Amino acid sequence: MTRNLLSTTLFALLAGTAAHAQIVLDVVAWKGNEAEPAGMPQLIEKFEAEHPEITVDLTFVARKDIDKVIPPRLQSGNPPDVTMVDSALNKLWGEAGFLTDLGTDADWVQRMKPEVREVLELDGAMLTQPLEIIGMGNFVNMDLLAQAGIQTPPVTLDELTAACGALAEQGISPMIFSGGFSAMLFVGANGIDPAAGNAAALGAGDDRFVEDASFNQALDRVRALVDAQCFDPELQAGLDPWATAPQEFRSGNVAILPQGAWNIGSFQQVEGLNFQFAPMPSGFSDKGVALDLVGPGWAIPRDAEHADAARAWVDFFAKPENLAIFLQAENAYSPYEGAETQMPELAASYTAARDAGSAILWPFSTLEFPKALQPEWEDSLTGFLLNLDDPNEDTLQRWDDAVEDSL
Amino acid sequence: MDATTHAANPAKARNLDTVLLRKRLKSGLAHGAVLVLVLIMLLPLVYMVMMSFKTSTEIAQNPLGLPESLYWGNYMRALSEMGYVRSVLNSLAITVSVILIVVLAGAMAAYPLARMKSRISRIIVMIMALGLATPNFVTITPIYVIFRDLGLLDSYLGIVLAFAALKMPLAVFFYTGFIAAIPLELEEAAKLDNCSNWQIFWHVIRPLLGPVTATLSLFVMIMVWNDFIYPLLLLTDKDKLTVMIAVYKFVGNTGIDPTRLFPAAVLGSLPLLLMFAFFQRKIMAGSTAGAVK
Numbered sequence: 001m002t003r004n005l006l007s008t009t010l011f012a013l014l015a016g017t018a019a020h021a022q023i024v025l026d027v028v029a030w031k032g033n034e035a036e037p038a039g040m041p042q043l044i045e046k047f048e049a050e051h052p053e054i055t056v057d058l059t060f061v062a063r064k065d066i067d068k069v070i071p072p073r074l075q076s077g078n079p080p081d082v083t084m085v086d087s088a089l090n091k092l093w094g095e096a097g098f099l100t101d102l103g104t105d106a107d108w109v110q111r112m113k114p115e116v117r118e119v120l121e122l123d124g125a126m127l128t129q130p131l132e133i134i135g136m137g138n139f140v141n142m143d144l145l146a147q148a149g150i151q152t153p154p155v156t157l158d159e160l161t162a163a164c165g166a167l168a169e170q171g172i173s174p175m176i177f178s179g180g181f182s183a184m185l186f187v188g189a190n191g192i193d194p195a196a197g198n199a200a201a202l203g204a205g206d207d208r209f210v211e212d213a214s215f216n217q218a219l220d221r222v223r224a225l226v227d228a229q230c231f232d233p234e235l236q237a238g239l240d241p242w243a244t245a246p247q248e249f250r251s252g253n254v255a256i257l258p259q260g261a262w263n264i265g266s267f268q269q270v271e272g273l274n275f276q277f278a279p280m281p282s283g284f285s286d287k288g289v290a291l292d293l294v295g296p297g298w299a300i301p302r303d304a305e306h307a308d309a310a311r312a313w314v315d316f317f318a319k320p321e322n323l324a325i326f327l328q329a330e331n332a333y334s335p336y337e338g339a340e341t342q343m344p345e346l347a348a349s350y351t352a353a354r355d356a357g358s359a360i361l362w363p364f365s366t367l368e369f370p371k372a373l374q375p376e377w378e379d380s381l382t383g384f385l386l387n388l389d390d391p392n393e394d395t396l397q398r399w400d401d402a403v404e405d406s407l
Numbered sequence: 408m409d410a411t412t413h414a415a416n417p418a419k420a421r422n423l424d425t426v427l428l429r430k431r432l433k434s435g436l437a438h439g440a441v442l443v444l445v446l447i448m449l450l451p452l453v454y455m456v457m458m459s460f461k462t463s464t465e466i467a468q469n470p471l472g473l474p475e476s477l478y479w480g481n482y483m484r485a486l487s488e489m490g491y492v493r494s495v496l497n498s499l500a501i502t503v504s505v506i507l508i509v510v511l512a513g514a515m516a517a518y519p520l521a522r523m524k525s526r527i528s529r530i531i532v533m534i535m536a537l538g539l540a541t542p543n544f545v546t547i548t549p550i551y552v553i554f555r556d557l558g559l560l561d562s563y564l565g566i567v568l569a570f571a572a573l574k575m576p577l578a579v580f581f582y583t584g585f586i587a588a589i590p591l592e593l594e595e596a597a598k599l600d601n602c603s604n605w606q607i608f609w610h611v612i613r614p615l616l617g618p619v620t621a622t623l624s625l626f627v628m629i630m631v632w633n634d635f636i637y638p639l640l641l642l643t644d645k646d647k648l649t650v651m652i653a654v655y656k657f658v659g660n661t662g663i664d665p666t667r668l669f670p671a672a673v674l675g676s677l678p679l680l681l682m683f684a685f686f687q688r689k690i691m692a693g694s695t696a697g698a699v700k
Contacts, residue, residue: 035659072551250467
């Protein structure tokens with residue numbers, strides 16, 4: 001009798017423990033750390049309140065390191081439950097069979113913007129839940145512009161060159177134009193036609209950059225910016241676009257900075273910095289061109305230990321009210337139809353350009369341009385800034401060669 | 408006697424003075440050049456420390472200037488967000504354990520390799536040297552899979568063994584060259600006293616390895632302390648993470664926030680600097696004592 005009682009008690013205790021066993025959801029992301037919180041502390045708290053049986057263990061791994069840290073875990077069958085991926089990782093890991101098909105029936109898949117769905121869908125399978133589309137354009141210091149008598153951010157090439165002249169006359173450095181990222185944004189906005197959509201053919205090697213009138217003109221327009229005193233190409237060619245350039249803008253040493261909207265949050269923290277985020281001036285549009293980057297998303301690895309909890313995580317982010325917290329912290333646009341914009345007023349001109357259809361999806365994020373082309377763009381544009389008299393062909397041929405090598 | 412000679416030959420004395428002056432001038436110039444080089448090398452460090460004491464507004468307004476006052480708020484925030492003491496203790500325990508294993512096992516492996524003149528020993532040394540040239544991404548997956556199978560993931564033992572294995576080729580490479588240069592006569596004398604191979608290694612060779620051990624320890628210490636890829640891969644328990652992982656959390660994907668990253672980086676490298684200063688003196692003192700035995 002006593003033995004039976006003890007056995008029953010033990011069984012009840014074990015069963016109780018099992019019933020209340022807390023699931024630890026292992027999430028790896030390159031956002032959510034102290035440098036880029038992306039609203040994650042708030043979202044995790046909300047998720048855990050809705051799912052008291054799950055505790056989220058978020059590990060930060062920078063994007064540049066995720067290629068080293070996650071593949072061993074995927075290959076050994078011991079992956080995180082949820083991992084952040086971008087379009088490149090979606091393709092790479094998806095084709096290797098490491099990611100779970102999230103299905104195409106879910107409501108959030110139906111709501112996805114077609115152009116984003118096209119990027120992420122792989123052989124009829126949806127392996128990634130996208131989280132954001134983030135803008136790239138010009139940050140404009142409105143106080144410095146006002147000193148030159150200009151009240152609105154330049155969105156056409158004529159406005160940009162006029163602003164450069166007026167700013168230079170006042171002794172203000174008009175623009176950052178580093179050989180890497182900054183030059184890429186300007187050349188991309190002036191080489192990729194939002195209406196014609198010439199990127200896919202160029203990236204696939206069907207058309208050639210050397211023969212493309214738009215890209216030839218884009219390089220000529222860089223020369224026009226130099227003539228308009230927008231920047232000194234020799235001084236700017238080697239400038240670090242990620243650390244030095246934003247610091248120069250924060251310090252109020254330069255009026256215009258081509259960069260991504262991910263800087264909005266940190267610029268807003270600088271006391272007295274009055275700025276706007278505008279689309280990139282382009283010959284294709286009198287509203288400027290909004291350069292949209294397909295941002296990261298969530299994927300569930302094939303061998304995830306807590307697949308159901310991982311699904312709950314994905315479903316949680318599918319709710320517009322939850323995603324809005326992420327988007328607001330990131331200053332990004334939703335990749336879903338009908339979502340309310342979370343962008344601040346200072347990005348109104350960028351949003352207006354998007355709404356008017358004057359926008360392109362950055363071809364490196366849609367994989368229309370091969371990965372190997374990106375470093376080639378950066379290097380060759382730096383070289384171009386140092387040798388502006390060289391023919392366009394010298395630069396554009398390198399891009400064609402990079403595309404050819406990647407085929 | 409010199410004074411008498413100089414008094415007797417003033418021309419010779421003048422020559423001597425000129426030579427001395429030239430020597431002093433040369434030495435002064437060399438010291439000056441070294442000082443300038445040291446200052447240039449220290450500039451980034453000074454800049455980092457300087458920035459870590461500024462507010463974000465100060466950095467924006469005057470990025471290269473000295474801080475108006477020492478703003479400790481950045482450090483307080485970094486300390487509260489880093490889990491500093493725990494992560495430093497973890498790093499310390501892992502680093503010291505790895506150094507002990509690498510130094511002991513590396514020297515023991517190198518001794519026979521340096522003394523045996525067979526083809527096999529040369530091949531083994533070459534294989535070890537190859538280990539030095541193997542890039543991280545080649546070894547990372549096999550190590551993870553093996554450690555998973557051995558149940559060594561998320562354990563101090565696992566991370567220590569991984570680092571020890573990765574740094575072992577360096578140790579063997581260091582010690583083999585050094586031991587090969589030790590005169591055989593020392594060992595022969597010990598053999599005459601009926602010493603075994605182990606006794607020769609422990610009582611004759613090991614005490615002479617001080618200088619190379621000091622250099623190797625410093626190398627390994629810096630490499631293990633600063634590595635964050637292996638701890639990131641092999642450790643998941645937040646309580647076991649190293650201080651560099653704590654610093655890593657402040658690194659952005661698309662830029663840096665100096666008010667967060669720089670104090671964290673200063674705090675992360677501070678124990679390393681202290682260890683460096685401490686071990687350098689101790690090990691060098693030990694090595695000198697061993698060398699004159």
